[in-house]
Amino acid sequence: MKQLRNLLAFFSLISFFLSWSQTATVRGVVLDENNVGLADVNIITSTGEGSQTNENGFYLIEIPAEREVTIIFSHISHKNSSVTLTLGKDDDYELNPIMNTEVEEFGEVIVTANRRKAVQGIKTISPKAIRLIPGANAGVENVLKSLPGVNSNNELSTQYSVRGGNFDENLIYVNEIEVYRPFLIRSGQQEGLSFVNPDLVQNVDFSAGGFQAKFGDKLSSVLDISYKTPVAFGAGLDASLLGGSAYVEGITPNGKLSGVAGLRYRDNSLLVNTKETETNFRPTFIDAQTYFTYKFSGKFHLNFLGNISLNKYNYKPLTRQTNFGTLQNPIALLVFYEGQEVDEYQTVFGALKANYFLNDKLTLKLIGSAYHTTEQEHFDILAQYRLGEVNSDIGGDDLGEVEFSEGIGSQLTHARNDLDALIFNLEHRGIYTEDDTQIDWGVKYTREDIRDRVVEWEVIDSAGFAIRPPGSEFNDQPYSPFEGPLEAFENIRARNNTVIDRVSGFVQWSQRDDWGDHEVWYNAGVRAHHWSVNDEATAGNSSQTVFSPRAQFAIKPAWQKDMLFRISGGWYHQPPFYRELRDSMGVVQPNVKAQQSIHLVLGNDYSFEMWGRPFKLTSEAYYKSLTDVNPYTLENVRIRYRARNNAKAYAYGFGLQLNGEFVPGTESWISFGYLKTEENIDNRGYIARPTDQRLKFAMLFQDYVPRIPDLKMYLNLVYNTGLPGGSPSYADPYIFQNRLRDYKRADVGVSYVLTDGKKTYPKGHWLHKFRELSVGAEIFNIFDVRNSITNTWVRDVYTQREFGIPNFMTQRVFNVRLSMKF
Incomplete structure (x- = not known):
């Protein structure tokens, strides 16, 4: 009996431990x-x-x-x-809890903020600011353009240049998955939507240079986005005169499956109808995205990122009048159009990411993605123009009208461009951590299969005489007859079937340590990239290999003042993507080499209190030396490369940003940047690069009415000095070094919060069902400044002069907006 009691006690003990296990x-x-x-x-x-x-x-x-x-x-x-x-x-x-700051009085400033991203030179942007800050193209890129070193003078575009680089030099990741944008888009008003959906965003990190080896092979910047992994059900809706968006997120009761999905629609006609050109314009931009996570176990997670985008752009210009010149000599360009443009961009993107947490120290990842885009760009547009003097008599009945024509002509442009591209990636990544040491590594295979037909021609007629292409035999009609054949002023025809195979990899080491009483961080790594290009049309092929060492060092001195110093740099390479291989005549040049850039970045963060509230001053100075540069021209957002590595260049400058609570309970910032970048083509001497935007000032400011704190205001202010703008696409850039006018823009938004997390209502009240609800109004370009993006070049056949007529951007626009979350 005693043995039986002992046996029962033993099984009870086992059962107790099993229940706890x-x-x-x-x-x-x-x-x-x-x-x-x-x-x-x-x-x-x-x-x-x-x-x-x-x-x-x-x-x-x-x-x-x-x-x-x-x-x-x-x-x-x-x-x-x-x-x-x-x-x-x-x-x-x-479970991803958010902890709020507890307000207490301390005898000294106690620094507890996470330094991991600051030591890497990474700027973290609040997703809330991304969704609230007004802009003609609101979203992540809208906020990026307020940072020092990030420039853009096109409010209709989501593209941006960083520290003298162009649009193709910026990396974009979503949950460690590289994303792409369409190839053929030439104008900001054709873009519609950025890939990044602000409703799905959880974290936004941005680095403007000197970034680590784990990031890919581009020369300028990294935008690293993390989408949400929901912990509860939620939904939201945002609607305005420019379109709308909706999202839903949730998680299953057992926590294994979670996901978020978003749908966006945009119509830019409200903005484009304020431009000088009168048009029949009805674009349609639609985008659907999903991000799901399934947890098979505590060790194995599978993520899926999907995107479908359909952009239709139908454009029929009617008339345009642009006044320019001076008060003493006012000139106008009056254009009558016939024809239309019909463009369509369809992209499908899908990616699977498997995470295996072997133990607390080792994480293994496998990422596969596919991107498919089919694009067409078809237009036939006849522009008949008059260039003449404008009546400036204030008391006259025909004030502002063209009363004497200096030039009469026409321009017929034609395009039948079609592109089909499939990009496939397969990548392995790993992370090993041991105490204060971390080792990252990865290897990636990419295959790019691109089929492209380019057919573009342009015929220019001035006063009844067809203008021949640049560099052709001189024609001095009407003084002497010319018997040569008629030729298009510009004629581009090519058909490319190009396959690019890439193998790349990296390894990097990170270490946190103590140096006496000071904290220090180290990072060192190297990337390698091998690629081969095969083009069916030219029967050309080529292969190359490059190595890219990079390093970072940061120190936080044990001072009473909260200061952080960092230095980073490396030898960066950008192996050519398809657009960089295609020359100005549309022909692929397989032998184009990788552009190279040596980065050196010095930075400082100073955190302090002012008016009893936290502030942070970030400053960075940088220098880039570029070799094997592939020169290009910039037309709106289209980049045309020469597909030759026949230049060298440099860029240097500095940036300052002060952010903090200028108004209690809100975050705002002020940015200032200086940049100089020049290039030397074929050893002819240094001239300004197309992205040489010298001075930049920006401010994001949030405020509210003290007695009515639910009434809020958001201001987005940007000033950029003029780009070197504009030369005709065929011209020698050494001759045309004039600049566009300065870019000045202010967007303001006002909203009233009906309910949010701090303001709740009892059950039965109609506002109880809303987690957040606000209504507001926005004014874009509040001061109605006439900003220009490019020049249209018109020739006066009598004086043989060529006039650069500014292409102006959007004027003042009013918008209303409704936002809600459930």
Whole structure:
């Protein structure tokens, strides 16, 4: 009997331990108010388990299954946060709590912010600011253009140049997956939508140079986006006169499947109808995106990112009048159009990402993606113009009208451009961490299969005489007869079937250490890239290999003032993408080499308090030396390369940004940048590059009415000095070095918050169902400044002069907006 009691006790003990061994896993990232991972957060459960977040804010804790467990998150400078969960056996639940700052009086400034991204020279942007800040193209890129070193003078475009680079030199990642944009788009008003959907965004990181080896092979910048992994159901809707967007997110009860999906529609006719050219214009831009995560277990997660985009651009210009010149000699260009442009861009993108957490130290990833785009650009447009003097008599009945014609002519442009591109990627990445050391590595295979037909020609007639192409035999009609054949002023015809195979890889090492009382961070790595180009049309092929070493060092001195110093640099390469291989005549040149750039970046962060509120001053100075440069011309957003590595260049400058709570409870910033970039083509001497935008000032400002805090205001202000703008596409850039006028723009938005997380209503009230609800109005280009993007070049046949007539951007536009979340 005694043995039986002992046996029952033994089995009871085993049963007790088995019941406790049935556990569930909770993991995630603890974020601060700026959605930055928070280090050293203590995590304690009501059942006695404990853990702590690492330097990136990541944590993992196991709790008993089938029991109600309360998890408490605590941090010395933040308010405690807690949640109660009941999970099933082997459930894997992701929880990303946001901890708010606790306001206390300290005898000295205590620095507790996460330094991981700051030491890497990465700027973190609040997703809330991205969704709220007004702009003609609101979104991530709209906010990026307010940063020092990031320039754009085209409010209809999402493209941007960074520290003297062009649009093709910027990397964009979404959850470590590289994304692409269409090839043929030549005008900002054709773009419609950025790839990045602001409704799906959780984190936004941006680096303007000196970035690590784990990022790819571009010369200028990295935009690293993280999409949400939801922890609860949510939905939202945003509608305005420019279009609308909707999203929904959720998670299954067992926490295994979570996802977010968004749908966007945009119509730019409200903006384009304010331009000088009167048109029949009805564009349609539609985009659908999804991001799902399925957790097979605590060790294995599978992610899917999908995107379908359809952009239709139907454009029928009617008339245009542009007044320019001086007060003493006013001149006008009056144009009557016939014909139309019909463009269509369809893109499909899908990616799978598998994450295997072997243990707390080792994470393995496998990423596969495919991008397919079919694009057509078809137009036939006849422009008949008059160039003449304008009546400036204030009391006259025909004030502002052309009363004497100096030039009469016509221009007929034609295009039948079609492109079909398929890009496939397969990549492995790994991360190993040991105490304060981290090693990252990766290897990637890319195949680009591109089929492209280019047919473009232009015929120019001035006063009844066809203008021959540049460099052809001189024609001095009507003084002497010319018996040669008629030729188009410009005639481009090519058919390319190009396949590019790439193999790239990287390895990098990161270390945090103490240097006496100071904290230091190191990072060093190297990339390698091998590619081969095969073009069927020219029967040409070529292969090359490049290596790119990079390094970073940062130190936080043990000073009373909160200062951080960093230096970074490396030898960067940009192997040519398809557009860089195609010359100005549309023909692929397989032997184009990778452009090279040596980066040196010096930076400083100074965090301090002013008016009893936190502020941060960030400053960076940079220098880039470029060799094997592939010169190009810039027309709106279309880049035409020479497809020759026959230039060298440099860029240097500095940037300052002050951000903080200028108004209590809000974040605003002011940016200033200086840039100089020049190139030397064929050793003819240095001239300004097409992106040489010398001075930049920008401000993002948020405010509210003190007595009515739910009435908020957002101001987006940008000033850029003029780009070297514009020369005809056929011209020698050494002759045309004139600049466009300065770019000045201010967008303002006003909204009234009916309800949000701080303002709730009881059940039964019609606002109870809304998590957030606001209505507002926006004014784009509030001062109605006439900004120009390019010049149209018109020849006066009598004086043989060529006039650069500015192509002006949008004028003042009013918009209304409704935003809601459930």
